[in-house]
Amino acid sequence: MEDTQTSTDQEFSPGCSSVYQKRPEPESRCVSVGSDTSMHHLVTFKSGDIKTNLSYRSEGESSCVSMRSDASVPLDYMGEETETDLRHEVLDRFRSNLLKKFERLYEGTATQRNPTLLNEIYTELYITESESGEISNEHEVRQIETQSRRAATEDTAIKCSDIFRPLPGQDKAIRTVLTKGVAGIGKTVSVQKLILDWAEGKENQDVQLIFPLPFREINLMKDKTLSLSDLLHVFLPETKEIKISSDEYKVLFIFDGLDECRLSLDFKSKVKLCNISESASVDELLMNLIVGNLLPSALIWITSRPAAADLVPSECVHRVTEVRGFTEPQKEEYFRKRISDQSLADRIISHLKSSRSLYIMCHIPVFCWISAAVLEKMLSRAESGEIPKTLTQMYTHFLILQTNIKHEKEYEKKLTDEDMILKLGKVAFEQLVKGNLIFYEEDLRECGIDVREASVYSGLCTQIFREELGLYQGKVFCFVHLSIQEHLAALYVHILFKNDKYRNLLEPITKQSKLKDWFQLNSSEHVSLSELHQRAVDEALQSKNGHLDLFLRFLLGLSVESHQILLQQIMTLKRSSSDRNEKTVEYIKKKIRTIDSPEKSINLFHCLNELGDHSLVEEIQQYLNSRRIKEAKLSSSQWSAVAFVLLTSEEELNEFRLDKFVKKKNEPENMKVLQKLLPVIKESRSVQLSYCSITDEGCAALASALRSNPSHLRELDLSWNKIGKSVNLLFGVLQNPHCKLEKLWLRDCGITDEGCSALASALRSNPSHLRQLGLSLNEIGDLGVKYLCAGLEDPRCKLEILWLNDCGLTDEGCAALASALRSNPLHLRELSMTGNKLGKSVNLLSDVLQHSHCNLEILLLSYCSIPDEGCTALASALRSNSSHLRELDLYGNKLGDSGVKRLCAGLKYPHCKLEILWLNNCGVTDEGCAALALTLTSNPSHLRELDLSGNKLGKSGVKLLSDLKDDPLYKLERFYYCRYIIIKIF
Incomplete structure (x- = not known):
């Protein structure tokens, strides 16, 4: 609830300064x-x-x-x-x-x-x-x-x-x-x-x-x-x-x-x-x-x-x-404006890009300011210390920089730097545990801080109060940014451990922060560094919203030996730097193997990065670079490392395909891989999961992941996974007003009419984004289509492609669909009804084609039991000046020569824009070929592709169409007359 790093009033800055002051003379306020x-x-x-x-x-x-x-x-x-x-x-x-x-x-x-x-x-x-x-x-x-x-x-x-x-x-x-x-x-x-x-x-x-x-x-x-x-x-x-x-x-x-x-x-x-x-x-x-x-x-x-x-x-x-902060170009623009020496700015940008964790943080402008302040000092002169490559290094250098600023000024020295930082760390930790990012004078006094003393460390704390009118007085404090508070809190805990100050500093603060309970410590207990870290890891993992994630990264990073040397510049650390982090590293790797939350695993990898352990990541990077990851039998922690590497890479996550990582489809092990890679799926625009043996449990996990980030995904393919009723959870994601999914393919997923009801509800709640929907090979029946039509007829629905192949539809379902399309005919461009027993109800679809606002371009009706008289209605649609139809598939309907002749009555009209016509396995003979040849020769047809394979064509029928190659009106480019022979005319 606090914008702590920021200050709302304009004199506030990364500093502990008064925004309002008595005004004997005007003061700048920014x-x-x-x-x-x-x-x-x-x-x-x-x-x-x-x-x-x-x-x-x-x-x-x-x-x-x-x-x-x-x-x-x-x-x-x-x-x-x-x-x-x-x-x-x-x-x-x-x-x-x-x-x-x-x-x-x-x-x-x-x-x-x-x-x-x-x-x-x-x-x-x-x-x-x-x-x-x-x-x-x-x-x-x-x-x-x-x-x-x-x-x-x-x-x-x-x-x-x-x-x-x-x-x-x-x-x-x-x-x-x-x-x-x-x-x-x-x-x-x-x-x-x-x-x-x-x-x-x-x-x-x-x-x-x-x-x-x-x-x-x-x-x-x-x-x-x-x-x-x-x-x-x-x-x-x-x-x-x-x-x-x-x-x-x-x-x-x-x-x-x-x-x-x-x-x-x-x-x-x-x-x-x-x-x-x-x-x-x-x-x-x-x-x-x-x-x-x-x-x-x-x-x-x-x-x-x-x-x-x-x-x-x-x-x-x-x-x-x-x-949403700075984009990639805006990051560079900021540093070039902030740093007057452009060669130095280039070096700073180059260094930040070399550390992905730092460069990601540069989306936050205040982190850019912190980085610029630190790196401008360090890169503009010869430095003996290591240039910061981790967050902990950057923030520790920032802390040292601020204490040096204080030393450059003439302040009465009542406190040592160590005492003041410890007191600031104490208030930072206490308020962090409470969830407070804004605090008041009494909070500072409880930690032994005098307001005037705190103002000396003006880069660390912001003070705003109003008193120039003489009516209202008050002081409000916050750290320049939440991350600075978390760093100071971690530093406080670390100093307590290093200097054995649990005994004399623990008891006075237990009433407020309960540090002893938080780390399960007692005042006489001597804990090792690894025990301290393990308890902090456990505490952070128990947090539902991850509010201790960054605190944990800082706490672990501060224990690295190079940090001990760095901290000696501003404080004395009594314990030797011989403390080792091997046990902490192993404990974190154990947690990565056992915890269920992929997001928490990602943070633990960031923790390993702060500790300087890159072993898992480097191993996975080798697999990815060699493209051998499909052959490798990775452990649970290694799959978590895959997710971390993908999320921190510079490449955009445009498409996620599970088959890039698993050797075989439809393997039970695929579900474990899917669970570990959910953070990657959340950040991908296209997710391809067909033939992946997704179970109800996997579908629920996927839906949960998508709910947390519904606005990013644009395409999802779950075809050929028997997810059944659990698909309703995904339809719940579609109802989210932030969901912008455009393509959803659910072929052969065991969806029933009940699922269509949930889908229709989603379409009514959030109808404007979905453009492509594939429900083929699901037994949704006429009732399912009726449910679906309730969403399709909504004028806000902008569906452009709908596939309903082999869905058990009959005349009744076709009638409902035709009615919905008449209500909202503007957007649909492609409709596939293959494998449904539509029969004479195709006449209703033909009527839709003649609607003045119908923009249907592709109609696929193979094996739909359409009789020859159904071609009369289709021909009527083809010759309508409203028709936009470009492709018509009538494969497998017993139309015979009679049906072809009826269809030719539409093909010969100048308004007909049909370019592709599939009539394979339709019972056509040479008589039908003759009718087609006559139509093509007598009219400037748009037809480019004609498929007559699987019909009983004799040499005469084929010759009639083949001999048209020299006719100036003949525009056919592809003519299929048997399964394997294609005549191309260019």
Whole structure:
């Protein structure tokens, strides 16, 4: 629920600095890269009517001015002309103040004297439209690691300037937008950029007023009762001179950091406020504003981390967008902007690319900042230490960098670095165990931290409080990013172990964090390093949402010998570095072999990477490179290693085929392989699992995996697996509004009419994405087709290909299908009904072909018991000027010469666009050949391919068609007249 690494108010940065301070003189107030609660460009509607006269300050001027207006004469007492001029003056001053407030970006301490202009370093972020309610319980770093697999072209990118503008094809008014994204992904910097672009007159100029109201600041007023106008006056004093309640202005409210909200936000409350002068609690004010009771024409933009995104009911949100961080090109762009020395920037980018785990993390802008800060120092001069290649190394160097920054300043030294880091680590661990990412002064005091001392370590902790108005005071703390909190928490536990401080530091904190219970320790117990690690591994594996995954990686990584040497720069570690990690490595490998969760196995491989053990991965990499993996009999842990290698490779996971990894299809062992590779399947766009002996259990596991990431998969083939009723679980995935599956092939899967009912329900719930559906060789019968038709006739259904071969259909099922296609004929392009006893009901399908909106191009009706008179209806469809039919398959229907002659009545018409005609095994003789030859010679036919194999054709019949090769109207390219002989005419 906290966007901890970020800060919503704009002076917050990766630093422990006050965003609000007493204002004897104006102070700059900006957002840091560490700050994050989401935004991007601006709401580009169209140019507005308001002309602004922005005053740009000189270089020496302060970057922020007091928000108090100097104008003291109410507008009501002015003449009309004076009132208009004054109104423009107030609006101009309002813009100018926002410009100065948001034009600079602080990276590092907020008190540095040379902050960066946002426009100089700002790098566009990748934002897409998402769905309300799509919330992941995974650790945010795990979400980043999986999202990094997806191509940036997968979804339509949305600029922040367009977040209130519907996408092409959408017809909806957008008033309230919720933008979600993990901590540090760039939400707050995006907010800053939108406001800056607006203030500079670049974007969204039909919006006259923007009110940024970060939740961190609003929290400090949660016990107050006041009106909306009073609330605005507190945050933005100039609003006292602006008639906000009138319809004169289009306004945008930005509520940054919903995950940090400490208000109740009870949307079921019956308190209804319609006037901005009505007083109520702050949470009631916000609730009424969001639902539209207050200022219903106002635009609302809310940002949040994913875990808190559902605090606002979906019915109150008109669009959900997601900030997904940097794409691959944007990563490089950031470093080239951030590092002035381009050769150094190239070296940094090259180094990060050499470590896949680091480069994946660079999707998070704040991690790019951390990496740039560390690597710029290390690569720009000769360094004796190892250049960071793991997360633990990077964060430890970052910690050392921040303590060095402190030493460069003149602070009264009351604490050693070790004592201060230990205290920060203590609060980090305690709050991590509690699940808190934001904490207060009392939390620091309980850990022996003085606020003034903490501010010295300004790169590690962010402090925001409001006191310049003399009305509200409060201090809120968070670490620059969740990962920094996790690193400090791990460092705290590690230091306790190394320095034997369990006895004197364990007892005072057990009331809060229960560290003793957490590690099952007692104050007299001496545990080995491997025991400490094993207990931490067990604790992390018990977490349902993986919230201790990164903590575990850091804890294990800190025990590597090179880290002991590194840490000696800032602290004394009493235990020798002779502690070995072999037992820890073996314990982790044992867990990889035995645990059922593929995702947790992946994290354990990351842990092995932090420990410097790559044995399993290197072994698997050799198998993959040599293409011998199908012949290898891999163990359970080796298959987990396969998943890890595939997920951390640079190649995109476009298609997953199980037959690339297993030697034989339909083997029971295939299910074990499938279970281990589920994380790979979740990140693949196409999954091919035909003939894989998928059982009910496997289908359930597959459905569960797809539910956790439904928006990525585009094609799924489960043909020839007897999954029966368990397929209903997959249809449940289809109902998910985030599911974008386009191709689903389920041939011979044991699906019954009951399964069709579940499928129809899915099509009605989410009908717009599925384009291809294959249900051949399933005994669904007429009842199943009727169920299916309930979904097909939905006008939102855009199915283009439908295969129903050998499904036990009769006239009744064909009639239902024809009725559904008449209701929704626009989209279907291909229909296969082979092997069903349709008989004369083919006339109903022929009627559909003549529908003015029917776009069917391929109709496959082999072995459908169609009589010769059925060809009359088909001929009628062929000669219709509405017909789009290009391919007609009548294989195996006893049409005889009579049926062929009837069909020729349609072929000879100029409107007929048929290009492929299959009449094999139809009882045709030379008489039928003669009719076809006459039709082809007398009309400019489009026919390119004709199959008459399997018929009783004599030499005369074949000759009639073969002799047409010199006819200028003859366009036939392929003529099949027996099973093995093809005459090609070019």
